[in-house]
Amino acid sequence: MLEIKNLHVSLEEEDKQILKGVDLTVEAGKVHAIMGPNGSGKSTLSYVLSGRDGYVVTEGEATLNGEDLLEMEPEERAAAGVFLAFQYPVEIPGVGNMTFLRTAVNAQRKARGEEEMSAAEFLKVIREKAKDLKIDADMLKRPVNVGFSGGEKKRNEILQMAMLEPKMCILDETDSGLDVDAMKLVAEGVNALRDEGRGFLVITHYQRLLDHIKPDVVHIMANGRIVKTGGPELALEVEQNGYADILAEVA
Amino acid sequence: MANPAAKLDPLAARIAGLSTPDGAGWANEVRGDALSRLSAMGLPRKRDEYWKYSDPTTLNQPEAPRAGLFVTDEAMPFSDVDRLKIVFVDGVFDADASDDLSLEGVEVERLSDALARDIHWARDLFGVLETRGQTPVERPLAALNTAFATDGVVIRATGKAAKPISLIYLHKSETSDAILHHLVKVEEGASVTVLENGPAAARFSKCMEVEVADGGQFHHVRAQGRDHERRASTHMFARLGAGSVYKSFTLTVNGVLTRNEQVVEITGDNAVAHIAGAALGDAASGAFHHDDTVFVTHDAVDCESRQVFKKVLRNGAEGVFQGKIIVKPHAQKTDGYQLSQALLLDEDSSFQAKPELEIYADDVQCSHGSTTGAIDEEALFYLRSRGVSHGEATDLLVLAFLAEAIDEIEDETLREDILTRLQGWLDRHRG
Numbered sequence: 001m002l003e004i005k006n007l008h009v010s011l012e013e014e015d016k017q018i019l020k021g022v023d024l025t026v027e028a029g030k031v032h033a034i035m036g037p038n039g040s041g042k043s044t045l046s047y048v049l050s051g052r053d054g055y056v057v058t059e060g061e062a063t064l065n066g067e068d069l070l071e072m073e074p075e076e077r078a079a080a081g082v083f084l085a086f087q088y089p090v091e092i093p094g095v096g097n098m099t100f101l102r103t104a105v106n107a108q109r110k111a112r113g114e115e116e117m118s119a120a121e122f123l124k125v126i127r128e129k130a131k132d133l134k135i136d137a138d139m140l141k142r143p144v145n146v147g148f149s150g151g152e153k154k155r156n157e158i159l160q161m162a163m164l165e166p167k168m169c170i171l172d173e174t175d176s177g178l179d180v181d182a183m184k185l186v187a188e189g190v191n192a193l194r195d196e197g198r199g200f201l202v203i204t205h206y207q208r209l210l211d212h213i214k215p216d217v218v219h220i221m222a223n224g225r226i227v228k229t230g231g232p233e234l235a236l237e238v239e240q241n242g243y244a245d246i247l248a249e250v251a
Numbered sequence: 252m253a254n255p256a257a258k259l260d261p262l263a264a265r266i267a268g269l270s271t272p273d274g275a276g277w278a279n280e281v282r283g284d285a286l287s288r289l290s291a292m293g294l295p296r297k298r299d300e301y302w303k304y305s306d307p308t309t310l311n312q313p314e315a316p317r318a319g320l321f322v323t324d325e326a327m328p329f330s331d332v333d334r335l336k337i338v339f340v341d342g343v344f345d346a347d348a349s350d351d352l353s354l355e356g357v358e359v360e361r362l363s364d365a366l367a368r369d370i371h372w373a374r375d376l377f378g379v380l381e382t383r384g385q386t387p388v389e390r391p392l393a394a395l396n397t398a399f400a401t402d403g404v405v406i407r408a409t410g411k412a413a414k415p416i417s418l419i420y421l422h423k424s425e426t427s428d429a430i431l432h433h434l435v436k437v438e439e440g441a442s443v444t445v446l447e448n449g450p451a452a453a454r455f456s457k458c459m460e461v462e463v464a465d466g467g468q469f470h471h472v473r474a475q476g477r478d479h480e481r482r483a484s485t486h487m488f489a490r491l492g493a494g495s496v497y498k499s500f501t502l503t504v505n506g507v508l509t510r511n512e513q514v515v516e517i518t519g520d521n522a523v524a525h526i527a528g529a530a531l532g533d534a535a536s537g538a539f540h541h542d543d544t545v546f547v548t549h550d551a552v553d554c555e556s557r558q559v560f561k562k563v564l565r566n567g568a569e570g571v572f573q574g575k576i577i578v579k580p581h582a583q584k585t586d587g588y589q590l591s592q593a594l595l596l597d598e599d600s601s602f603q604a605k606p607e608l609e610i611y612a613d614d615v616q617c618s619h620g621s622t623t624g625a626i627d628e629e630a631l632f633y634l635r636s637r638g639v640s641h642g643e644a645t646d647l648l649v650l651a652f653l654a655e656a657i658d659e660i661e662d663e664t665l666r667e668d669i670l671t672r673l674q675g676w677l678d679r680h681r682g
Contacts, residue, residue: 051636078637
C-alpha cells in the first residue's frame with residue numbers, strides 16, 4: 001500500500017536535513033507504529049506524506065498503491081486515500097464542522113468521479129458515526145475545533161477519518177493530551193476502521209496507545225532514519241528501558 | 252469657458268453644468284443654503300484629513316469619467332424578495348419600471364413632488380441632518396448633493412411597512428452623472444426596510460437622510476456592484492430617537508472608486524445602531540478602491556453602537572476604513588464597538604485604517620480593533636488535507652472571515668441573497 005524508499009527531506013527555509021533515508025512499507029490491513037525520541041523526524045514524515053509546505057524532498061520516493069504521492073497537491077493525496085490525523089488539529093473560526101465535513105466528503109467523491117452524497121444521506125451517516133465517538137450535535141454545529149477540548153479535537157479527527165474512509169491512515173501522536181478514557185474512545189474509533197483494505201501508520205512517543213491499538217509492526221525512528229523494526233514486543237522494550245539502549249545498540 | 256477665472260476655480264467648474272431644481276420656497280432656501288455651505292467649504296482635497304487615503308479628483312471634476320456598462324445574465328440582487336420596486340435609470344425615476352408607490356404602513360413619493368409642497372416633516376429633515384453631519388468633519392460632497400439633487404424618494408413609515416422598499420439603480424449611459432437625494436422618516440413605533448442595489452451611473456452621488464423617531468426601526472441592506480468603472484460617493488445621515496433601531500449593511504463588489512460615508516447621531520436613550528459592510532475587490536479585473544468612513548455620535552444614555560467592516564482584497568485592490576465613535580459627556584452606559592478588518596489575498600493589495608474613539612463620558616464601554624491579515628496557511632492546509640481544493644478552501648476561509656459582518660443582516664431571506672452574491676463573486680474570482 002504505502003511504500004517509502006530512501007526518503008531524504010530538508011526544511012525549505014533553512015538548509016537542515018530532517019529525514020535521512022527512510023525506508024518503510026505498510027501493507028494493506030496492517031498497523032505499523034513508529035516510535036522514537038523527540039526530534040527524530042516522525043512528525044516531519046507525516047507532514048511530507050500529506051503534502052504540507054515547507055519541506056523539500058531531496059532524494060527518494062513515496063507511493064501509495066504505485067501512485068507517486070510527492071507529485072500531488074494535498075487535496076489530491078486526500079482523494080487518493082491519504083489521511084493525516086493531526087497532532088494539533090487546527091481551529092477554523094467561522095467554518096461549521098458539518099459544512100467542512102460535507103465539503104470534504106463531496107470534494108473527494110468528485111475528485112474520484114463518484115456521485116456526491118446528498119444532504120440527507122450525509123446527515124444520517126454522520127449522526128451514526130458521531131454517536132460512536134460520543135460527539136454530540138452541538139459539536140457538529142460548532143466551528144471546526146473552536147472551543148473543543150484536547151480530547152474533543154482528537155475525537156473530531158477520528159470522526160473525519162471515519163467519514164472520509166481513507167486507504168492510508170496516518171495518526172500523528174493522536175494520544176498526546178488525552179486522558180485514559182479519551183484515549184480508549186479514540187482507540188476504539190481507530191479499531192473500528194481496521195480493515196483488510198486499509199493501512200495504518202501510528203506515530204507515538206509512548207507504548208500506552210499501542211495497548212489499545214495493537215500494532216503488527218513497530219519501527220524505531222532516530223535521527224531521520226528507521227533504525228530498528230520488530231513486532232509489538234519492541235514497543236514494550238521501549239516502555240521499560242527507554243530509547244537509550246536501542247540507540248546505543250544500533251549506533 | 253468665457254470666464255478664465257471659472258477655469259481656475261474647481262468648484263465653479265464642478266457645478267457649472269448642474270442646475271438647481273425648482274421646488275417650494277422653503278426647498279429652494281434649503282438648496283441655496285447647501286450651496287452656501289459648499290461654497291464656504293470648497294470641494295474635498297487630497298490634503299483634507301479624511302481624504303488622505305482616497306483621491307477625490309474624479310468626484311470633483313466637471314464631467315463624470317466614462318464608465319463601461321456591465322452586462323451580466325445574473326439575476327439582480329433581491330430578485331426573490333417580495334418588495335416595492337422603485338427604479339432609477341442613470342439617476343432618473345422610471346415610473347414604468349417601478350411599482351405603484353402605494354404600500355400599507357408607509358407613504359412613498361417622489362422627492363420633487365414632496366418638495367413642491369409644504370410638508371412639515373420633510374422640512375424638518377431635508378438638508379437638516381446633512382447640515383448637522385458637517386460637524387465636526389466637513390462633507391462638501393453631501394452639501395453638493397443637497398443643493399443639486401434632481402431626483403429621489405421620500406419615505407414616511409407610519410406603521411409597519413408591509414414589505415421592503417427596494418431602490419434599484421440602473422446604469423445605461425456610459426457618461427451619466429447621477430445625483431439622488433432620499434428622505435426617510437420612521438414615525439414613533441413604525442418600521443421600514445430599505446434596499447438599494449445597482450451601479451446607478453458612471454458617477455453616482457447619493458445622500459439619504461434618515462430620521463428614526465422613538466421606538467422606530469430602520470433596516471437597510473445595500474448591494475453595490477458590479478460595474479468595474481463606476482464611481483460613487485454616498486452619504487447616509489441618521490438621527491435616532493429613544494429606543495429606536497438603525498441597522499445598515501452594505502455589500503460592495505468591484506468599482507474603481509466607492510466612498511460610503513455614514514453619519515449616525517444617537518439622540519434618544521436606549522437606541523441601537525449597527526453599521527456593517529463587506530467589500531470585495533479584485534484589481535485584476537479592474538482597479539478597485541473602496542472607502543468606508545463612519546461616524547457614530549452617542550448623545551444619550553444606555554445606547555449601543557456596532558461598526559463591523561470587512562474587506563477582501565486581491566491583486567492590488569485598495570481598502571480604506573475611517574471610523575469614529577464620539578461619546579458626549581452625559582452619554583453614560585454607552586456600549587460602543589468598532590471592528591475593521593482586511594483580508595489581503597496577496598502582497599499587492601493594501602488596507603488603510605483610521606479607527607478613532609473620542610470619549611467624554613466616564614461610565615462607558617467602548618472597544619475597537621483593526622487588523623490586516625493574510626489567509627491562515629495552517630487552516631488552508633488542514634482543509635486541503637481533507638480533500639478540499641485550494642480554491643474552495645480559500646472561499647470557505649473568506650466566507651468565515653466575512654461572517655461577522657454578514658451576520659449583521661437580521662432578515663434571513665436578505666442574508667441568503669447577499670450570500671448568493673458573495674458566492675457568485677468568489678466563484679468568478681478564484682485565485
